[in-house]
Amino acid sequence: MQDVTVLPHGVSKGNFLKAITEFREIVGPEYVKTDDEHIIQYTKIMVPDDEAKHTPSGILAPASVEEIQRILAVCNKYKVPVWTISTGRNLGYGSAAPATRGQMVLDLRRMNKIIEVDAELCYALVEPGVTYKQLYDYIHERNLPLWLSMPLPSAIAGPVGNTLDRGVGYTPYGEHFLFSCGMEVILANGELLRTGMGGIPNSNTWQVFKWGYGPYLDGIFTQSNFGIVTKMGFWLMPKPPVYKPFGVQFDNEADIVKIIDTIRPLRIANVIPSPVWVSHGLWDVAVMNKRADVYGKPGRMPDDVAEALIRKQGIGIWNVFTALMGTEEQVAVNWKMVEGAFKALGGKILVEEDVGDDPVFQYRKSMFSGTPTLREFGMYNWRGGGGSQWFAPVAQARGSETLKQMKMCKQTLDEYGIDYTAVFIVGWRDMHHVVDLLYDRTDPEEMRKAHDCYAKLLRQFAAEGYGIYRTSIAFMDEVADTFGPVKKDVNRRIKRALDPNGILSPGKSGIHI
Amino acid sequence: MSASRRAVLKWAVAGSGLVALSGGWPTLAAAAAKGLEIVPLVGRSGVDASFLDGIRTGLVGTGAALSQGILLQPGDPSALEDLEQRLSSLRGRRVVGLLDEGRQAIVDEMLRDLGAKVMCTGRHSAGPHTGSSTNHRFATTPCARGIGSVLAGALASASESFAIHETAFGADVPPGGAPVRLDGSRGWAGITGQALARVAADAWIPGPAGHYRHLGLVARTTADHGLVTFAAQL
Ligand SMILES: Cc1cc2nc3c(=O)[nH]c(=O)nc-3n(C[C@H](O)[C@H](O)[C@H](O)COP(=O)(O)OP(=O)(O)OC[C@H]3O[C@@H](n4cnc5c(N)ncnc54)[C@H](O)[C@@H]3O)c2cc1C
Numbered sequence: 225m226q227d228v229t230v231l232p233h234g235v236s237k238g239n240f241l242k243a244i245t246e247f248r249e250i251v252g253p254e255y256v257k258t259d260d261e262h263i264i265q266y267t268k269i270m271v272p273d274d275e276a277k278h279t280p281s282g283i284l285a286p287a288s289v290e291e292i293q294r295i296l297a298v299c300n301k302y303k304v305p306v307w308t309i310s311t312g313r314n315l316g317y318g319s320a321a322p323a324t325r326g327q328m329v330l331d332l333r334r335m336n337k338i339i340e341v342d343a344e345l346c347y348a349l350v351e352p353g354v355t356y357k358q359l360y361d362y363i364h365e366r367n368l369p370l371w372l373s374m375p376l377p378s379a380i381a382g383p384v385g386n387t388l389d390r391g392v393g394y395t396p397y398g399e400h401f402l403f404s405c406g407m408e409v410i411l412a413n414g415e416l417l418r419t420g421m422g423g424i425p426n427s428n429t430w431q432v433f434k435w436g437y438g439p440y441l442d443g444i445f446t447q448s449n450f451g452i453v454t455k456m457g458f459w460l461m462p463k464p465p466v467y468k469p470f471g472v473q474f475d476n477e478a479d480i481v482k483i484i485d486t487i488r489p490l491r492i493a494n495v496i497p498s499p500v501w502v503s504h505g506l507w508d509v510a511v512m513n514k515r516a517d518v519y520g521k522p523g524r525m526p527d528d529v530a531e532a533l534i535r536k537q538g539i540g541i542w543n544v545f546t547a548l549m550g551t552e553e554q555v556a557v558n559w560k561m562v563e564g565a566f567k568a569l570g571g572k573i574l575v576e577e578d579v580g581d582d583p584v585f586q587y588r589k590s591m592f593s594g595t596p597t598l599r600e601f602g603m604y605n606w607r608g609g610g611g612s613q614w615f616a617p618v619a620q621a622r623g624s625e626t627l628k629q630m631k632m633c634k635q636t637l638d639e640y641g642i643d644y645t646a647v648f649i650v651g652w653r654d655m656h657h658v659v660d661l662l663y664d665r666t667d668p669e670e671m672r673k674a675h676d677c678y679a680k681l682l683r684q685f686a687a688e689g690y691g692i693y694r695t696s697i698a699f700m701d702e703v704a705d706t707f708g709p710v711k712k713d714v715n716r717r718i719k720r721a722l723d724p725n726g727i728l729s730p731g732k733s734g735i736h737i
Numbered sequence: 738m739s740a741s742r743r744a745v746l747k748w749a750v751a752g753s754g755l756v757a758l759s760g761g762w763p764t765l766a767a768a769a770a771k772g773l774e775i776v777p778l779v780g781r782s783g784v785d786a787s788f789l790d791g792i793r794t795g796l797v798g799t800g801a802a803l804s805q806g807i808l809l810q811p812g813d814p815s816a817l818e819d820l821e822q823r824l825s826s827l828r829g830r831r832v833v834g835l836l837d838e839g840r841q842a843i844v845d846e847m848l849r850d851l852g853a854k855v856m857c858t859g860r861h862s863a864g865p866h867t868g869s870s871t872n873h874r875f876a877t878t879p880c881a882r883g884i885g886s887v888l889a890g891a892l893a894s895a896s897e898s899f900a901i902h903e904t905a906f907g908a909d910v911p912p913g914g915a916p917v918r919l920d921g922s923r924g925w926a927g928i929t930g931q932a933l934a935r936v937a938a939d940a941w942i943p944g945p946a947g948h949y950r951h952l953g954l955v956a957r958t959t960a961d962h963g964l965v966t967f968a969a970q971l
Contacts, residue, residue, distance in 0.1 A: 229907045260878035260907030261854030261970070267876070267906070268845055268858070275876060275904055313846060320849070333850070379818070380846050516962050598817065604838035608963020609862045609872070664963075666862040666872035668902060 229260060230281045232304050232326040243302040244282065247328075250294045251286050255334070258282040266312075266320045266329050270612040272663065272675035273698040278321035280307065280329045287334045289454050293414040295330070296452075299727040300412070306330040307729045308452050310352035310385030313377050316612040316660065317389065318697030323731030330452065332384075339455065340431075343368045347405060347431040349457045352384040357596050359383065369463040372594040373397040379596035384456045388446050389694060392649065392656065394592045396497040396549075397461050399651060401446055406430040408455035409445050412723035417441075417451065431457035447694065448715075449729035450722050461594075464549035468559060469589040471579075472571035473540025477504075477527070479569070480542055480630070480648070481623030486565050487544075487650050488621045495558050498592055500546040500650040505534030507645045508543055508584070510606035510662070511599065515643075523641040524634070530644075539584075540572070547592040606645070609664025611674055613698070615681050617690045619648075619655045629657050632684055637661075640677035641670075656693055682706065697731070704734025773799075775937050776827055777806035778834035778844075782964055784926035788835045791923055791930020801938035804830065809840060821847045827971045831937035834967050835926065841965035848969055856936050857881035859929060859966040870898030870953075871925050875946075877903055879910040881936040881968065883917070883944025884929075889951065891921035891928045896953040899925070905946035917942050926964075933968040 231240050247256045257263065262283055267275040284306065286292050299306055307327040312320030320329060336353030341362065348359065356372060357379040363370050373393030375386050386393075387400040397403045406420040420436035421429040434440070445451050474483060483502060490496045506525065509518070518533055519525055525533075534541055548555050548562065566573055579585045590597045604612065615633075619625040626648060634644055646659040659681075663674035678699060682692065686706040695703040704712050715735045719726070726737035777792050779785040789806070796803055807823060817840060824832070824847060832853075836844060838860075848855060855878070862872040871892075875885050885903030892899045919931045935941045 259854070261856055261880075262852075264855050264858070264876055264878055264906045265845070265849045265853075270842075275906075279906065312849070315842065380843065514962065598843060601839040601842055604842055605963055608838055609874075610838050610842075610860050610963075610965065664862050664872065666860045666874040666902070667900070 228258060228281070229263070230279050230326050232281050232328070233324070235303055235326075239302045240281070240304065243298050243304045246298045247284055247295060250298070251284060251291050255285040255287075256282065269319050269321050269697070270316050270610055270665075271318055271696040271698040272611060272613055272661075272665075272671045272678065275321070277325055278318070278323070278697055279325050280322055281326050283329045283331055285331045285334050289408075289410060289416065292330070292410050292452060292454065293416075296410065296412060296414050296727065299328075300725050303725055303727065304328060305727050305730050307732075308332065310388070310453075311355055311380065311382035312385070313381040314385065314389060315377060316614045316696065317694065321697060323697040323700050323729070327730065332454075335454065338362050341368065341370070341460070342431070343370060345432055346370060346460045346462055347457055348383075348460055349406075349431055349455060350383060351455060352453060353382065354384065355380060355382045360594070360596055363460075371395055371397075371461040371463050373400065373403070373461065374594050374596065376591065376600045377598065378591075379598060383458060384453060387456060387458065388453055390446050391694070392499065392651075393594065394499055394501065395461055395594050397459060398499045400458070401443075403459045404442065404456055405432065405434045405459060406457035407442055407445060407453050409451035409453050411451050412725070412728050419445075431459075444718065447733045449732040449735050450718060452728065466552050466555045467547060467549045467593055468555050469545070469547040469576065469585075469592050470562075471574035471585060471588065472544040472566045473574065474542040474544070474569070474571050475535075475540060477531070477541050478627070479571075480626045482569050483542055483544060483571075483623070484621060484626055484648065484650065484655070485623040486569055488653075490562060490565065491621065491650055491652055495561055496546055497549060498546050500544060501588070501647060502650065503543045503545075503647040504644060505537075505539050505541045505543060506530045506643060507603075507647055507660075508539050509533055509537055510643070510645045511602040512537070513606065514608065515606050516608070524637045525643050544571070545588045545592065547589075603645070603660060603662065607643070607662040607664055609666045609670070611661075611663035611665040611671065613661045613663075613674060613678050613696055614694075615659040615661055615678055615692070616694060617657050617685050617692045619657050619690065621650050621653055621655050625655070626657075628688075629685075629690070632688070633657075633659055633681065636677060636681050636684060639680070640673040642674065642677055700731055701734040771939070773801040773938055774804045774830045775801050775934060776804045776830050776832045778809070778832050778836070779806065780809040780836040780840055781811045782835060782837060784924065784964070785835065787923050787927035788930040788966070791927035791932075792833055792934040794920065794927075795931035795934030796938055799935060799938035799940040801831075801940070809836070817843050817847075820844070821850070824848075824971060825851055829971065831968065831970050833930070833933045833937050834965075834969075835930070836965055838963045838965060841967075851971060854970040856968045856970070857884060857933060859884070861925060861929070861964045861966065863925075863962045870900060873899065873901045873925065873929075875901070875903040877905055877946060879907050879943060880939070881933075881941060881943075882910045882946055883942075884932050884936070885949060886944050886947060887917045887919055887932055888925065888928050889949035891919045892925060893921075893951045893953065895921035897921075897925075897951070898953040899949070899951055901949040903946040903948070910943040914942050917944065929966050933966060937968045937970075
């Protein structure tokens with residue numbers, strides 16, 4: 225028997241070893257890992273925290289619902305907690321590591337069946353280990369006229385994990401949880417719940433009608449630790465006959481106000497059906513360059529330096545990207561409106577006919593049509609040192625909000641010497657203002673600064689009435705606090721009712737028993 | 738039973754690294770007997786040559802064989818798709834790699850998917866924000882323990898400035914004999930290449946993990962920054 229490095233909190237070594245023996249009987253010895261060479265891979269975090277705080281006790285990789293149910297019986301018996309991941313690519317939010325030290329990671333990668341893809345009703349039902357790439361290949365091999373929506377780590381991430389953390393993609397179905405339909409969830413006591421229409425035996429409407437009967441439960445299984453999702457349905461977009469991606473570049477930072485005010489009505493009326501990506505030029509510079517090659521000083525890159533650099537690289541200070549789609553006639557009508565609106569603002573419009581093979585345009589074109597690409601990972605070469613923490617406050621889709629949030633961000637980033645690499649992603653009425661706090665993990669002082677920077681941003685934004693849409697394992701309690709004591713208490717009461725031993729992902733979203 | 742004797746037994750049970758725990762440089766017919774093959778993986782950073790040179794030097798006398806390496810072309814990380822297939826065809830071999838952060842983030846995920854065993858990872862920064870020194874942060878399992886102190890010794894002997902932080906995963910390992918000394922004249926990449934090659938060849942002598950800082954006389958010699966090294970068994 226391998227020795228144990230990290231015991232679950234409050235569990236004796238003897239009991240833990242008994243649990244491990246029983247886990248091995250359930251899933252087979254090769255799917256229970258307690259050796260350091262496997263565990264270390266589940267501690268590779270980018271967020272500004274010590275790996276030691278998030279080191280798991282081991283890894284379990286079950287292959288079926290029944291195995292998970294039996295695992296949970298063992299967990300309840302010995303009070304061993306499990307941290308569930310689907311594909312475990314929550315990069316910049318904690319990757320595959322648990323919120324607290326001493327949990328068994330329940331890695332669902334082996335449950336990777338595409339159970340159903342219905343090309344007429346345009347939906348899929350999948351297990352948690354399915355990756356976007358797998359589903360993309362499935363659709364393309366069969367030449368199905370369907371589109372996926374995926375986040376930027378596309379190929380390697382998966383729809384279940386992404387949706388459960390309420391992630392986003394870039395087609396009209398980009399608000400992923402909105403387009404999910406029906407879940408199968410194992411509760412802490414091993415019971416199997418099917419949400420929505422799934423409770424009706426032999427129902428064939430599980431993936432087509434979201435609400436079912438009575439309280440709508442799916443939401444409580446997202447960003448939470450109330451259950452383990454083992455199947456999820458979601459809607460796929462019919463492939464549009466015409467797809468017209470386009471970009472618009474703007475030359476002044478203050479242009480962001482009119483950009484957003486122009487986009488808002490077009491988005492709300494669905495003239496632009498997809499989310500709109502509005503990246504600050506320094507984001508795009510960071511994806512393509514190493515900071516040390518273009519700027520040799522510490523501290524946040526001053527605005528004038530950043531602007532000069534952005535211009536030199538031939539990109540906008542703001543870079544809008546989105547797409548129109550539909551029939552030829554629909555696209556033509558909508559394009560007239562969109563082109564007119566952006567021309568009136570003085571933006572430089574980029575369409576495929578003009579820019580052709582430009583790699584950045586082609587990359588964004590892929591991203592907005594749900595084609596896997598990993599180009600954005602270039603971002604990690606900007607600062608170097610492997611540190612990344614997403615700060616992602618939600619804002620109203622109003623121009624005035626952008627300036628206010630940007631100013632607040634930059635002031636705090638100045639204090640901690642972190643660059644403003646950011647994008648506004650315009651949804652229907654909201655924006656995710658996503659700031660990648662890139663820092664160097666090899667320098668303990670930088671790591672401390674990145675941590676304190678996030679904490680301060682969080683406090684300041686909360687004081688101004690802003691909340692964030694999602695956070696990392698380093699800040700789950702703090703973010704939960706910003707949403708108030710009643711929400712926290714309700715979460716805790718649900719947790720205690722559903723999982724009295726607290727065996728499911730303790731600490732997720734600040735929820736403890 | 739002494740703590741160190743107990744630890745040696747633990748290793749024996751776990752079935753790895755026992756040779757490395759005996760004193761002195763192991764001659765390691767063991768690596769040859771195991772048929773260990775080491776595959777270098779690099780991605781066109783400015784220090785590839787020193788790193789590869791370090792691997793070659795590190796393997797001398799270990800009995801492990803150096804296989805043909807994998808060279809990744811620079812550019813779009815999306816082009817990494819083929820690599821996963823390549824790595825999956827290398828089952829049983831050990832990979833010693835040096836990549837930029839962007840691509841390593843993806844390779845880390847591939848290694849996890851392939852069920853690889855990662856012995857050690859190191860992050861290395863030499864950007865201007867680190868002053869004129871290089872910074873290194875290692876995460877080591879017991880079979881690579883002490884790599885930080887060995888790098889520190891070698892860089893200090895070459896009067897380089899550095900800061901090194903080693904996080905130890907897993908059981909404490911008793912010192913395995915005389916501390917390893919590596920040639921410091923090759924810069925951090927060469928030294929790390931040597932050390933990781935010995936780790937991969939089961940020829941590493943564990944030492945203590947710790948934090949080390951040195952203000953040397955020699956200014957940073959490389960403009961490279963934001964690189965990651967690792968040793969893993971596929
Ligand atoms: C360069 C870059 C760009 C990124 N861009 C985007 C982007 O555009 N959009 C975006 O959304 N994200 C983005 N991310 C963040 C992240 O990588 C993705 O959201 C990714 O999809 C999450 O990983 P995953 O899909 O493997 O989910 P997982 O890591 O498997 O799951 C995420 C979380 O959901 C919960 N969970 C997972 N499975 C279950 C289950 N079966 N039951 C219960 N709870 C579960 C867990 O708490 C888990 O930590 C980006 C990251 C990087 C590095």
